[in-house]
Amino acid sequence: MKKVYTMDFLGRNITVETGELAKQANGSVLVRYGDTVVLSVCVMGKTMLTQDFFPLQVLYQEKLYAVGKIPGGFIKREGKPTDAATLAARLIDRPIRPMFDENLRNEIQVINTVLSVDQDNSPEMAALLGSSLCLGISNIPFDGPVAGVIVGLVDGNFVINPTTSELEKSSLHLTVAGTKDAICMVEAGAQELSEKTMLDALMFAQENITKLCEFEQKIIDEIGVPKLELEKAVIDPDLQKEVEDFASSDMLKALRIKEKLEKYAAIEDVKTKTIEHFTEIYQEDENLEEILKNVDKVLHLVEANQMRNLVTIDKERIDGRKMDEIRPLFADVDLLPRTHGSALFSRGETQVLATTTLGALGEHQVLDGIEIEDSKRFMLHYNFPQFSVGETGRYGSPGRREIGHGALGERALAQVIPSEEEFPYTIRVVSEVLESNGSSSQATICSGCLSLMAAGVPIKAPVAGIAMGLIMNGKKYTILTDIQGLEDHMGDMDFKVAGTKNGITALQMDIKIKGVTKAILKEALAQAKKARLEILDVMTKAIAEPRKSVSKYAPKIDILYVNPEKIKDIIGRGGETITKIILEASNVTSVNDKDAVKVDLEDDGRVMIYHTDASIIAKTRKMIEEIIREVEFDKVYTGKVIKVEDFGVFVELWPGCEGLVHVSQLAHEHINKPSDILKVGDEILVKSLGYDAKGRLNLSRKECLPKKVKKEK
Numbered sequence: 001m002k003k004v005y006t007m008d009f010l011g012r013n014i015t016v017e018t019g020e021l022a023k024q025a026n027g028s029v030l031v032r033y034g035d036t037v038v039l040s041v042c043v044m045g046k047t048m049l050t051q052d053f054f055p056l057q058v059l060y061q062e063k064l065y066a067v068g069k070i071p072g073g074f075i076k077r078e079g080k081p082t083d084a085a086t087l088a089a090r091l092i093d094r095p096i097r098p099m100f101d102e103n104l105r106n107e108i109q110v111i112n113t114v115l116s117v118d119q120d121n122s123p124e125m126a127a128l129l130g131s132s133l134c135l136g137i138s139n140i141p142f143d144g145p146v147a148g149v150i151v152g153l154v155d156g157n158f159v160i161n162p163t164t165s166e167l168e169k170s171s172l173h174l175t176v177a178g179t180k181d182a183i184c185m186v187e188a189g190a191q192e193l194s195e196k197t198m199l200d201a202l203m204f205a206q207e208n209i210t211k212l213c214e215f216e217q218k219i220i221d222e223i224g225v226p227k228l229e230l231e232k233a234v235i236d237p238d239l240q241k242e243v244e245d246f247a248s249s250d251m252l253k254a255l256r257i258k259e260k261l262e263k264y265a266a267i268e269d270v271k272t273k274t275i276e277h278f279t280e281i282y283q284e285d286e287n288l289e290e291i292l293k294n295v296d297k298v299l300h301l302v303e304a305n306q307m308r309n310l311v312t313i314d315k316e317r318i319d320g321r322k323m324d325e326i327r328p329l330f331a332d333v334d335l336l337p338r339t340h341g342s343a344l345f346s347r348g349e350t351q352v353l354a355t356t357t358l359g360a361l362g363e364h365q366v367l368d369g370i371e372i373e374d375s376k377r378f379m380l381h382y383n384f385p386q387f388s389v390g391e392t393g394r395y396g397s398p399g400r401r402e403i404g405h406g407a408l409g410e411r412a413l414a415q416v417i418p419s420e421e422e423f424p425y426t427i428r429v430v431s432e433v434l435e436s437n438g439s440s441s442q443a444t445i446c447s448g449c450l451s452l453m454a455a456g457v458p459i460k461a462p463v464a465g466i467a468m469g470l471i472m473n474g475k476k477y478t479i480l481t482d483i484q485g486l487e488d489h490m491g492d493m494d495f496k497v498a499g500t501k502n503g504i505t506a507l508q509m510d511i512k513i514k515g516v517t518k519a520i521l522k523e524a525l526a527q528a529k530k531a532r533l534e535i536l537d538v539m540t541k542a543i544a545e546p547r548k549s550v551s552k553y554a555p556k557i558d559i560l561y562v563n564p565e566k567i568k569d570i571i572g573r574g575g576e577t578i579t580k581i582i583l584e585a586s587n588v589t590s591v592n593d594k595d596a597v598k599v600d601l602e603d604d605g606r607v608m609i610y611h612t613d614a615s616i617i618a619k620t621r622k623m624i625e626e627i628i629r630e631v632e633f634d635k636v637y638t639g640k641v642i643k644v645e646d647f648g649v650f651v652e653l654w655p656g657c658e659g660l661v662h663v664s665q666l667a668h669e670h671i672n673k674p675s676d677i678l679k680v681g682d683e684i685l686v687k688s689l690g691y692d693a694k695g696r697l698n699l700s701r702k703e704c705l706p707k708k709v710k711k712e713k
Helices: 083-099 123-137 164-169 195-223 237-255 260-281 288-312 400-414 440-454 485-490 518-542 564-571 573-586 614-628
Strands: 003-009 012-018 027-033 036-048 056-062 106-116 147-154 157-160 172-178 183-193 329-333 341-347 350-359 378-383 426-435 464-473 476-481 493-499 504-511 556-561 598-601 606-611 636-645 648-654 657-662 683-691 697-700
Touching: 003 195, 012 123, 012 195, 027 123, 036 123, 056 083, 056 123, 083 106, 083 123, 083 172, 083 183, 083 400, 106 123, 123 147, 123 172, 123 195, 147 164, 147 183, 147 195, 157 195, 172 195, 183 195, 183 400, 183 493, 195 504, 195 518, 237 260, 237 288, 260 288, 288 464, 288 476, 288 485, 329 440, 329 518, 341 440, 341 518, 350 440, 378 400, 378 440, 400 426, 400 440, 400 493, 400 504, 426 440, 440 464, 440 493, 440 518, 464 485, 464 518, 476 518, 493 518, 556 614, 564 573, 564 598, 564 614, 573 598, 573 614, 606 614, 648 683, 657 683
Parallel strands: 056 106, 378 426, 657 697
Antiparallel strands: 003 012, 012 027, 027 036, 036 106, 147 157, 147 172, 172 183, 183 504, 329 341, 341 350, 350 426, 464 476, 464 493, 493 504, 556 606, 598 606, 636 648, 636 683, 648 657, 683 697
């Protein structure tokens, strides 16, 4: 039976409908937020799988009919998820995943289908609410609810779920998810905001998340069904103690090795010896395979617990650093001679090479999704090859992790990218992770920033990033600066903070526990600021400020401002005129030739000319100026005869500008045929008589000739 629940959330209605759609799923809700409509369903597999991880899959499916669009391309249907859809799926996955028992082994899928989009009411936040609710009312074990909000900062005031017009004026775009008691996920871009302002925004978000969670809980209490008691992956306590007694001491010694590959080899050696030991003990047992699987799980727990004890009790990190100490830093620029900008940044055993490429504005990325933005001129792409961690693996299109890390780096640096008016280029930064031992996304921000400065992009200020960690042990906790791989993998929080010396430009937080407190967030932000300033000092020693000019291999630019009505004249019929200009100015046979000059024409009258050769830019400009030149009334010009007819001759004043000299305007005396006195190619003086009612230019040769004086008899 259909049931409808409505909540007035800060002046806007959120409506939840259940019992009518997708009734064969374990849980299903339709969330309406303004005119945004999202269907969220959850389904659980019937059997327990054998893999050693919790099989949760979260999908966010954009349907272009939701915004009245037909998909581009030849197929005309939705295909591979857009980057925005992938990021939205991650945004939902991250806060709900910690709410499941990690020992569950039944496959669970949460599918969000965006059916209608009102750009003022976030479909991502509606989908997060729907995901939590469909799980909450279902029989799937889930320790929710969770909810999320977006926080903007407009005219000094925090705004929850800002409209598109408010976001345009906002200096903050903060997405926060949490339970009614604590924050469990953060994603933010900001215009150099202080730590205090960011913390206040986080707490403001939490207050409103609590209201949403209470709304969800009322629905769950009314219509939720009992949760299933599922079989979980359990380990025999006697076996667990045996493994812990055998391996703990050697594992601790391995963890204290400072060099990554040597440490990992020693840890692997401990695991191998332990597996061999228990294989020998239980070789006659018919459940040997299952026993060894459990031994491997316990070894993972031993590794995690030893690291936790080291950090929280002994106050010792596995590589010997202090809790707030950064690994050795290195920064350099100009490694690659032909790129427009390049830089290398290393932090310990994490190393990233970044390049910057500049292109014409017309080379912007076209976005075919449900968002308002249909293009972007600044892109950051992150690549994480398997050799960076000394392993073999899959190579192909970027996965969710690479898209997510690239988006974080892009968000951090986008805050300092100059406007299109200040720097009319499309900008692409590519991050190549060469080595990784934690925090490669933050090293990407550092190397990407250095490459931008080396390329001559006039960024507002240098940006650095740092990853903070959290190790909980009962009520004790320790915050770590610059976490490495194992500290991230075994820890409870990955809190990435990027910014300039003046403030924060990006945040991202993921946790494995069910929430963090204000005190932890405040301490982590303060510790991150200290680290960020240390990194910025190293970066600015490599390059103090953006170069004053772009690379000789980068396209140079010249901008003309013309009457917007003249743009169509520059383009010409079917693009004929602009094509002719490009081919002649560049001396190429195709506008797609790599050496062809690029010309971007904007509706506001801006004409932007790009090429590495300044002389070609100048030639292109001159040709365009000839086209947009306007003929002045009553002014004399030198023109070339291009066509001779019985009624007159056509004269070209300059390329693209021609007019008619009627036969009556050829001379003071009567002319029978224009061909009697003129031929194609003749240069003559003509005076402008202006344009007729049909827009045709009339010229006179007669007005430029001296009048003949009649002789007196």
